[in-house]
Amino acid sequence: MQETLACFKAYDVRGQVPEQLNEDIVRRIGRAYAEAIRPGNVVVGHDIRLTSESLKQALIDGLREQGVDVTDIGLCGTEEIYFATAHLGVGGGIVVTASHNPKDYNGLKFVREASKPISGDSGLREIQHLAERNVFEATAKRGGYQTADLLGDYVAHLLSYVDITSLKxxxxxxxxxxxxxxxxxxxxxxxxxxxxxxxxxxxxxxxxxxxxxxxxxxxxxxxxxxxxxxxxxxxxxxxxxxxxxxxxxxxxxxxEGYYIVGLLAGAFIEKNGPQRVVHDPRLTWNTIAVVEGAGGEAVQSKTGHAFIKEKMREADAIYGGEMSAHHYFRDFAYCDSGMIPWLLVAELMAQRNQSLAEMIAARAAMFPCSGEINRKVEDPRALMRAVEAYYAQGCTHIAHVDGLSIEFDDWRFNLRSSNTEPVVRLNVETRGDVEKMKQKTEELLRFIDG
Missing domain, CATH: 3.40.120.10 (Alpha-D-Glucose-1,6-Bisphosphate, subunit A, domain 3)
Incomplete structure (x- = not known):
């Protein structure tokens, strides 16, 4: 019987080691990636977890077994794989990482050429099917292997986003x-x-x-x-x-990451003229106001890195931001980086001669928000239907781009369910009314808990 691999998630691979993820499974995933994507050559790397080096070696073996040439950049962050894949012009990239999961977990994140994302609806299910079937095409020649040190090139690219002479x-x-x-x-x-x-x-x-x-x-x-x-x-x-x-x-x-999105969006338009900016549906009013006020166009996307990147390419957006602290950049192959944002914030502090708190204060007062609040529920779908039925009366807009978004004249909320667990995530914001934001948040939580 074909084995079911529970480590495949909506956007990547994550699982407990060794029960859900081990060298044998990762080797099969490497072979499956090679057969599904046919990249020719792939850049790989690993994070700091104790199991990452050995899992990476199994991944490399699997890729090479299917004739794929591998460039190993060693210890790295996820965004260094994004950078390396685009920078080297190779056919794909894979990093062994479990990000913020518990320490006995590990995983894999994948991209194809030009660091385009691979997720559930863009190749990941095919990789899963091939890895589970565990029957692969015969190849005439084993792939090659080389190492590369790209840290200097990566750092130079990061620094290109700011005017170093203007920094204080x-x-x-x-x-x-x-x-x-x-x-x-x-x-x-x-x-x-x-x-x-x-x-x-x-x-x-x-x-x-x-x-x-x-x-x-x-x-x-x-x-x-x-x-x-x-x-x-x-x-x-x-x-x-x-x-x-x-x-x-x-x-x-x-x-809150929401206000950083607005800050960076405005700065990009200020520096580059009218541009499109992509944002997620959870909290929106501040980002839309900043972008449109600066002469740009705000484009909404479903939450999740694969959706944001796809929408950014489609819209040729200069920047994209999610309130969950993912920030995406057109010149970074439309990928997310955890280094570029703080460099840009430091540059803005110097150019505006303001503290971070001062740059954020007015926007936070104009659009106070709850931040994301998670609640475990038995039946997320039934809850969403009940919430919509209750709050639909008198609202000005209802959307289902990602979960449920309901707007009124002076407040709005988004309620969405987790892809992986029986949890709903709530975000509430108002137009300049902190007390109303708190009141409506408590009201919704009582509804959810009840």
């Missing part, structure tokens, strides 16, 4: 969470006028300070505490593979 000396708290970001900060440091105050800086797959995921409120306090004691200008924290970055102001307050 800043003190920046950096919490790498014992993930991969510290290595890149060290490579950037000689080129920048910043003093980095580092925290959990050394890569350590044991995750002695917990798995790096600053999206969780309980994981933010170390960064906040260091900011409050170090007289720094702002702070950054990353997840394990650093494709997301999270911001803190000088006082240690967490900045």
């Amino acid at each position: 000396p800043l003190r920046i708290v950096c919490n790498a969470g014992n993930g991969g970001a510290g290595r890149v900060i060290d490579a950037l440091e000689p080129h920048l006028p910043f003093t980095f105050i580092t925290q959990n800086h050394e890569a350590d797959g044991h995750f002695p300070n917990g798995v790096p995921n600053p999206l969780l409120v309980e994981n933010r306090s170390p960064t906040t505490a260091l900011l409050q004691s170090s007289n720094a200008d702002f702070g950054i924290a990353w997840d394990g593979d650093f494709d997301r970055c999270f911001f803190f102001d000088a006082a240690g307050n967490f900045i």
Whole structure:
């Protein structure tokens, strides 16, 4: 009987090692990727997890068995694979990483040529089917293997997004969470006028300070505490593979990713003239107001990196942002980066002579938001139907681009269900009314919990 591989998710591969993911499974996935995508040559790399090196070797074996040439860039973050795939002009890229999952997990993220995403509706199901069937085409020749050090090229590309001469000396708290970001900060440091105050800086797959995921409120306090004691200008924290970055102001307050999207969107249009910007449906009003106010066009996309990247290519958008701290850039092969955003924020602070808190304050007051709140529910679909039926009366707009979005004149919300678990995610925002935002959030949570 054909084996079912539970490690295949909506956008990537993730599973517990070795029960759901091991060398044999990864070797088969490598062969399946080669047969489904037919890339010719592939760039591979691995994150800092303890199992990543051995899984990468199994991946390389599988790719080479199917005649694919492999370029191994070694220890890296997810975005370094995006960069390398486009930079080298190869047929695809794969990184061994489980990002912010528990330490006994690992996974794979895939792209094809030009770093175009591979997900459930663009090749991942075919890879899964081939890996599960475990019967592959015979190949005449084993693929080649070489290593490459692209860190210098990658750092040069990151620096191209800012005018280094305009930057001012800043003190920046950096919490790498014992993930991969510290290595890149060290490579950037000689080129920048910043003093980095580092925290959990050394890569350590044991995750002695917990798995790096600053999206969780309980994981933010170390960064906040260091900011409050170090007289720094702002702070950054990353997840394990650093494709997301999270911001803190000088006082240690967490900045919702939603407002960073608006800040960067406005800056790109200001610098480059009228442009399209892609955003997700969870929180929208601030981004739309900023983009349209600057003469640009806001384009909505379903949540998720594959959808955002596809929509950006379709619209030729200069920038795309999700409130979950994913930021996408046209000149970065339409991919997300956790390094480019903080460089741009530092540049804006210098050019505007404002603190991060000052740059965000007016927008946060104009469009206060709840931030994303998760709730476990037994039947997400039934709940969504009940919420829509209850709130449809008197609303000005209902949309189902991603879950359920309902708008009124002065407030709106988005409620969507998780792809992988019985959880719904709620976001609420208002037009300048913090109390109403709190009231409506509590009202919706009572409805969900009840």
